[in-house]
Amino acid sequence: MLTISRELVDQIVAHAREDHPDEACGVIAGRDGVPERFVRMENAERSPTFYRFDSMEQFRVWRDMDDRDEEPVVIYHSHTATEAYPSRTDVSYASEPYAHYVLYSTEFDQFRSFRIVDGVIEEEEVKILESNG
Numbered sequence: 001m002l003t004i005s006r007e008l009v010d011q012i013v014a015h016a017r018e019d020h021p022d023e024a025c026g027v028i029a030g031r032d033g034v035p036e037r038f039v040r041m042e043n044a045e046r047s048p049t050f051y052r053f054d055s056m057e058q059f060r061v062w063r064d065m066d067d068r069d070e071e072p073v074v075i076y077h078s079h080t081a082t083e084a085y086p087s088r089t090d091v092s093y094a095s096e097p098y099a100h101y102v103l104y105s106t107e108f109d110q111f112r113s114f115r116i117v118d119g120v121i122e123e124e125e126v127k128i129l130e131s132n133g
Contacts, residue, residue, distance in 0.1 A: 001124055002035075003034075004028075004074070004126065006131055009111060011038045012104055015040050019043065020106045022046050023049070024040075024043060024078045025051040025053060025075075026038070026077075027039045029072060031071070039061055044057075050089065052093075072096050073099065073100065076101075076102040079105045082105065083107075083108055084105040086101060101116050
C-alpha cells in the first residue's frame with residue numbers, strides 16, 4: 001500500500017495538468033519508504049504518449065537523494081489519453097524494485113499506484129492522508 005499526503009498527490013496532479021498534453025514525470029524522495037519531498041522532472045521526450053527522464057537530470061536528482069540519505073519512494077508520470085495503467089514501455093523502464101510507480105490520467109482523472117518488479121505489475125491500494133490545516 002502507498003500511504004501519501006494529500007499535498008504530494010495535489011502536486012503530482014498539478015504537474016500533470018500543467019504539462020498536458022505532454023506526459024509529466026518526476027519522483028518523490030523519502031526515507032524508509034515514506035514519500036516526503038516532491039521532485040518535478042522534465043520529460044525529455046516532450047511527448048503526449050511517452051516519457052523519459054533526461055539522463056543528466058536523473059543523475060543529479062539521484063545523486064542529491066543519495067547525499068540526503070533518501071531513496072526514490074515514488075516514481076510518477078501521467079497518461080494524457082489513456083487510463084492510469086503501466087504501458088509495456090513503462091514496465092521496461094521500471095528499474096527501482098522498491099519504488100511505488102504512480103500514474104495519473106489527465107483524461108480520466110485517475111490516480112493509481114503499482115509495484116513493478118521483474119516485469120510483473122501489481123496494483124496497490126493508495127491511502128491519502130489529509131492535512132490537518
